[in-house]
Amino acid sequence: MTTILSKEKVAMRDIFGETLLKLSVEDAAVYALDGDLANSTKVDMVAVNNPDKFLQMGIAEQNMMSVAAGLATTGLQPWVTTFAAFLSKRAIDQIQVQIAQPKLNVKMIGAYSGLLTGLTGKTHQALEDIAIFRTIANVVVLAPADSVEVKKMMEFAHKYEGPVYIRLARDPYPNIFSDDYNFELGKAVTLKKGKDITIISTGTQTVRSLEAAEQLESEGISVAVVHMPTIKPLDKEAIIQAAEATGVIVTAEEHSIYGGLGSAVAEVLVEERPVPMLRVGVRDRNSESGPNDEMLEKYEISPSHIVKAVKEALKKKSDLKMGE
Structure with missing residues (x-):
């Protein structure tokens, strides 16, 4: 693949x-x-x-x-x-x-x-x-x-x-995938390896997560990107492995932060491997129509907002280590 x-x-x-x-x-x-x-x-x-x-x-x-x-x-x-x-x-x-x-x-x-x-x-x-x-x-x-x-x-x-x-x-x-890609039910796909933090994304936010990761790499931050094509059944092992590998998670989805991918990942982490995490998604607000780029910025799910969340999550990770 x-x-x-x-x-x-x-x-x-x-x-x-x-x-x-x-x-x-x-x-x-x-x-x-x-x-x-x-x-x-x-x-x-x-x-x-x-x-x-x-x-x-x-x-x-x-x-x-x-x-x-x-x-x-x-x-x-x-x-x-x-x-x-x-x-x-x-x-x-x-x-x-x-x-x-x-x-x-x-x-x-x-x-x-x-x-x-x-x-x-x-x-x-x-x-x-x-x-x-x-x-x-x-x-x-x-x-x-x-x-x-x-x-x-x-x-x-x-x-x-x-x-x-x-x-x-x-x-x-x-397109992220070439024609030889093989979809497997319940299996996440690691699109990019990194050691500092993992972005777990789904759907359309995966492209934006890769764009955010590219920007972060240019700033010296090593970012892993894991695409989660199956929300249910969820690949729990991939989430646990990401938590163990980088110690901090950001989720990204073009969906409400309530009940979607971010919630699903948080459920796994709190039960199996608690680490700092932040969710990028639409907050508790009504939506509206508008030009795509303006919508992504207003509802805080653009690549720049993923970058911001990654930096905030890394600070959480740092603060946690300092408190140990």
Whole structure:
């Protein structure tokens, strides 16, 4: 496996649409269910090129999940696509009772996750979806860093028997992984080694974490970067090893600091290997729409804020050593 940081940017949703079309052609069991957002989620690639495998469910997310559950009981594999905000908050009762509890083979795709959703407004942003889905028994929760990982996760999900939630971003991002990357459920990926501190990131924040690490290295700070593509089941061993190796952790996610990756990592550390840590994520505040760079700065999740958190966490580590 080779990690890179390409100059070319690719949108996760484009690769999602292409891959789902391929799966729908190759596997008679695969169906695409759409909540009237096909041109945004790119599931319209199935609608145009394989219309017999495309089911338009309209703006009725709860009903869409119930239909998906019904299809799964007949041996089909429905892929449900809508914005992460609608999937995680409008239809959560149907997901828990009709899909998760009986462990049905439904794949749930939350598009337009996080802050950067274009000028769609706060109603279309999801900063709570990881927190919601990781509390539901039997659901696998995934957050890819780039378009290569999207494809690999979808190939995994297609073979996996049970409910899977995949969180996708709207805008293009540089590819981190080369085509020989092999996604493994429940396994973290060390993208960069370092001895002073570890950044554990997920989803879109992994690219920003690598950018922050590059800046910190230029200042003489050795930073390890660990990408966590699987939020549930979580790679506890990778977290413990990072804590033992560097003695201090910063987490980074385009999500609320409550209940997401930062909370999951903190739970492991407090039980297994307590070390100083800080969480980079959206604080307890309502979101809004705006230009991407301005949004990242205002909500304190930009590379510069990761750099700031790393320096603050290192001070905690230093203070702790002085107090020993």
